[in-house]
Amino acid sequence: MPTIYRVFIGLIIAACCVTFISLLANAGIYLLTCAPKAMDFIAFFTSAQLLMHSPTILYNLHSQQLMQQSIAPITKQMSLFIAFVNPPFVALLFVPLLKLGLLNAYLVWLIINALFLVIICFLGYRQINSSKPYVKILSIICILTFIPILTSLLIGQLSILLSLVLLLTWIFLKKGWNFRSGLMISLLLIKPQFLLFPFLAVIIQRRNKLTYGLIIGIIVLVIISYLLVGTNGITNYLYALNSASHGDTRYDVDLMAQHSIQTLLLILFHTRSIATIQLPWLLIIFGITLPTLFVWTKKFPTTSPQFSFQWALLIFATLLSSPHTHFHDLSFLIIAAIMILSVIPKLKAKLHTKLIILLILGYLIALIGYLFDVQTHSQTLSIWIVVNVTYIFIFWLILLKNVKVKR
16 A cells, blocks of 8 residues: 555544543533433442442442442432442552542543544554555544444443454464464453353363464463452342342443343333343344354454354454443444454355445434434434344344355
């Protein structure tokens, strides 16, 4: 590629990142000080404070609430509480930011998240297979402006980090670095609901070094967590995780706002009770799990479309099956898009066109759904979730059907 194109792309990414950081920083600081309801960074910062002062009570909700109110007094004025339900080692990530104070720590974390995004763009640009530079440029612009990505940046979430983890796992495996790939994917334990499906897939595929890396990575993270909070802390974490997954209101997890099969069924059955939709949910999850894992019993060449389809299929299945797939977690879709675009030229024309249309459609659904949600004050949220989850399911079906397609 000519040097001028590389310089141009670098300038575009730099300009976009500076603009995004500036706008998001202003918006984020305003939300933190005036309307912090969706600012998850507060929970991370609170967990780091508790970890340094009283690690054994990290998952005591009352202690979390008192600490949060001392850090961000606005939460007390608004009777607001954002619970921390990630594993203990996640709180450790934010300890270095404590001395900065909440607002400065948020700005630093925003910059770190932006750097993660730049790395994704850089690696994605190299992986996207197209002889036309403008295709790659448009793809990067779409990544930078994908609404779940912007949302994750704004609220200080971990979804961009996990997206980078998925991308690096796939790239490492393509390079034959199986053990490193296993270590990388173990980081999905940051959000355990996203680790189960990849864990099963890796075990079933029987790539020994990949499996060893995954298991060793999980063991190391569990040991770190145990050393941080002890037996009682781990027990309390498991209780908190179970309670949050069942919609315990104390954890402020809105089951009706998740972009998952479970929420789709709750909407369609006009209920908020998980017990009511448990059987159909289990049947559908079983129907997604079996064919996905069957595909993962096969070892495809890392340069083949089937290999990239296999990983994209796993991402779609993970998002669908997780009971908690927040909107910002849809950031994973950009990684699936990169995987698909990496093999687009190797596909037949009909499938090539179909996948490009689906990728564009996914971008538009996220954008339009979000705009309507904001303008109608969440009155159209249910419709958006039905459309979005249906879209993800259809994409999963198409990948499943074509995972064996050859050039």
